[in-house]
Amino acid sequence: MINLQQPLLKLEPRKGGYHYLKIDKELVNKMPKKKGTRLIITIDDSVSYSCGLNHLGDGNFFIIVAGKYVKKLHKNEGDPVSILLNEDPNQLGVPMPEVLEVLLAQDKELNMKFEKLTDGKKRSLIYYTTSVKDIDRQVQKAIAFLSGEVAMKKK
Numbered sequence: 001m002i003n004l005q006q007p008l009l010k011l012e013p014r015k016g017g018y019h020y021l022k023i024d025k026e027l028v029n030k031m032p033k034k035k036g037t038r039l040i041i042t043i044d045d046s047v048s049y050s051c052g053l054n055h056l057g058d059g060n061f062f063i064i065v066a067g068k069y070v071k072k073l074h075k076n077e078g079d080p081v082s083i084l085l086n087e088d089p090n091q092l093g094v095p096m097p098e099v100l101e102v103l104l105a106q107d108k109e110l111n112m113k114f115e116k117l118t119d120g121k122k123r124s125l126i127y128y129t130t131s132v133k134d135i136d137r138q139v140q141k142a143i144a145f146l147s148g149e150v151a152m153k154k155k
Contacts, residue, residue, distance in 0.1 A: 038088035074142040
């Protein structure tokens with residue numbers, strides 16, 4: 001558990017214009033998986049969510065604070081916030097859908113492909129699969145993704 005006081009900052013518009021909280025590289029280097037550590041952040045004891053670390057460009061890192069959270073906190077750029085960081089026990093940061101768990105348990109080949117994916121690709125698969133309500137379509141989408149029939153575009 002890490003407890004910090006930080007100002008709420010904002011990236012310049014050409015870099016996205018997001019509100020964020022800076023996390024020093026020294027702190028990140030003490031984390032179990034360094035920059036790959038998934039976290040649960042709690043801001044001012046009122047907003048809590050799962051997040052990852054992003055490169056700031058100067059060797060340090062940042063955590064994005066979504067606009068809906070900034071509104072809920074009633075904060076503006078430069079306002080100080082209290083943050084509590086805990087390692088997320090779920091390294092993916094999102095719940096594994098039951099349909100995907102069952103599919104991977106039943107198909108060893110697909111499970112092996114899933115295990116070779118990066119955590120980010122696993123999250124993409126989860127979002128891609130659960131983007132439809134129909135279970136049969138979820139299974140079809142997961143199989144297509146893991147079979148390489150779906151090309152995820154880099155932004």
